Amino acid sequence: MKFKLGQKLILPISAIVIMSIATLFWWLMLRERKMFLRETRQQARAYFEQIVLVRHWLADQGGIYVPKKEGEETNRYLRNIPGIESEIVDVQGRIYTLKNPALITRELSEYARQDGLPISFKITSLKLLNPNNAPTEFERRSLLQFEQGQKEAYVIEDEAGAKVYRYMAPLHIQKACLKCHAQQGYKVGEVRGGISVAMPIKYMDDELRKSKVIFFLLAILITLIIISLLYMLIRHMVSRPLEILSNTTTEISKGNLEHRARFKTGDEIEDLAAQFRTMNENLNKSNLELEEASQTLEKTQQQLTHYDRLSTVGTIVAGVAHELGNPLSNSSYELETLKNSLGKISQVKHESFELLKGEIQRTNQIIRQLREVTMASTR
Numbered sequence: 266m267k268f269k270l271g272q273k274l275i276l277p278i279s280a281i282v283i284m285s286i287a288t289l290f291w292w293l294m295l296r297e298r299k300m301f302l303r304e305t306r307q308q309a310r311a312y313f314e315q316i317v318l319v320r321h322w323l324a325d326q327g328g329i330y331v332p333k334k335e336g337e338e339t340n341r342y343l344r345n346i347p348g349i350e351s352e353i354v355d356v357q358g359r360i361y362t363l364k365n366p367a368l369i370t371r372e373l374s375e376y377a378r379q380d381g382l383p384i385s386f387k388i389t390s391l392k393l394l395n396p397n398n399a400p401t402e403f404e405r406r407s408l409l410q411f412e413q414g415q416k417e418a419y420v421i422e423d424e425a426g427a428k429v430y431r432y433m434a435p436l437h438i439q440k441a442c443l444k445c446h447a448q449q450g451y452k453v454g455e456v457r458g459g460i461s462v463a464m465p466i467k468y469m470d471d472e473l474r475k476s477k478v479i480f481f482l483l484a485i486l487i488t489l490i491i492i493s494l495l496y497m498l499i500r501h502m503v504s505r506p507l508e509i510l511s512n513t514t515t516e517i518s519k520g521n522l523e524h525r526a527r528f529k530t531g532d533e534i535e536d537l538a539a540q541f542r543t544m545n546e547n548l549n550k551s552n553l554e555l556e557e558a559s560q561t562l563e564k565t566q567q568q569l570t571h572y573d574r575l576s577t578v579g580t581i582v583a584g585v586a587h588e589l590g591n592p593l594s595n596s597s598y599e600l601e602t603l604k605n606s607l608g609k610i611s612q613v614k615h616e617s618f619e620l621l622k623g624e625i626q627r628t629n630q631i632i633r634q635l636r637e638v639t640m641a642s643t644r
Contacts, residue, residue, distance in 0.1 A: 274499050279492050286488050290480045297476055301469045302430070306419055309432035309462040316373065316386055316460055317436070320366035324439065329369075330361035340368055367395070370460065383465050388436070390458025403431055404461050411435035411456050421466070428470060433461040597625045 323329060330353055333339065339351050339362045353361045364372075367388050374386040389400040391408050400408060407418035417434045436458050438451045451457060601622070610618075 275492070275496055278495055282491050282495070283488055286484050286491075290484045294473070294477060294480060298473060301466075301473065302421075305430050305464060305466060305469065306432060309419070309430065309464055310417070310434070312384060312386070312462050313432065313434050313460055316370055316462075319373075320370065320436075321439070323364070323366045323369055328363045328365045330363055333360040333362040337362065339363070340365065367398070383468075385463045387461045387463070388458060389461065392458075401461075404433060404459065407433045407461075408435075408456070408459055411459060424463075424465075428466050430464045430466045431461055432464070433459050435459045594629075597622065597629075 333352070349363070351363050353363075355361065370386055370388045374384075377384050377386070387398070387404075389398045389404050389408070391400070391405070393399060403418075403420050403422065407415075410418060411434075417432065419430065419432045422429050422431060435456045438453050438455045438457045440453055
């Protein structure tokens with residue numbers, strides 16, 4: 266398949282434009298996803314820090330006693346800790362149960378779930394008091410990393426067909442924490458465990474999906490606009506001038522040497538057209554000179570033909586003059602001899618001899634003139 270120069274230019278340029286725009290929008294999508302994840306991580310970190318503040322306050326207060334509700338079970342893990350009263354009774358006989366930081370954390374997560382908030386909390390450790398707080402694989406791996414000095418961990422997991430963003434950071438033992446955890450051998454500053462914050466990110470996937478559609482439509486629109494502008498630019502600056510030059514060449518090949526290619530592009534193609542016009546003018550001038558030379562040659566040929574004919578006639582005339590000259594000379598000599606041999610003759614005969622002599626001389630004169638004319642015309 267034969268392509269025009271404009272097509273050869275627009276096709277690779279369009280491919281480059283499409284790849285560039287696709288790369289740009291792919292980068293924008295990745296950047297937007299990173300921004301979503303960064304905002305989600307910052308939000309999860311803020312939740313974590315709020316929970317830690319609440320826990321610190323509770324730990325500094327030694328926990329908090331609240332009225333025991335009917336059917337509510339007192340935290341049995343606190344009963345085996347020396348110096349901890351898991352329940353107290355006031356003077357009126359009302360029972361109060363102790364809420365420690367771990368229990369408060371779990372109850373806050375339950376309250377968030379009941380209120381429909383897209384967030385849940387979980388406290389966990391590698392040294393458990395409550396088996397219900399056993400870590401998941403992500404949490405166990407994160408706790409091991411925290412013991413190596415890592416500050417936080419996060420991951421995206423599938424849960425019940427939905428994506429969940431999990432953030433986790435370590436909990437360090439403080440002096441107030443030793444009241445409950447000293448029996449486990451912890452020291453101040455050591456990693457006690459961690460709190461994981463889970464946030465569903467379906468909204469992020471929905472927003473990213475919408476952004477993909479918008480970005481895709483924008484990419485198509487921008488690509489079409491750029492390719493259209495490139496097509497018009499190449500058409501105006503390359504294809505159209507070349508078509509004019511091609512048509513000019515066709516007209517010149519047909520003999521129309523007055524045809525000129527005129528356009529303004531302000532580049533090498535315009536210079537080429539100017540040089541093409543100069544070449545056309547020179548060609549037209551050369552053609553006129555050639556026509557004049559052809560006419561001159563034709564006249565010369567006609568003159569040569571005429572001269573050739575005159576030369577032939579001159580040759581014939583010279584031959585005839587030569588052939589006639591001798592007989593006439595002899596005739597003139599014999600006539601003179603005859604006249605002298607007759608002696609005295611009558612006046613009438615004398616006039617006849619003179620007349621013949623005069624005619625012979627006039628004939629010789631005509632032959633000499635004819636020879637001179639033919640000789641002069643062939644020079």
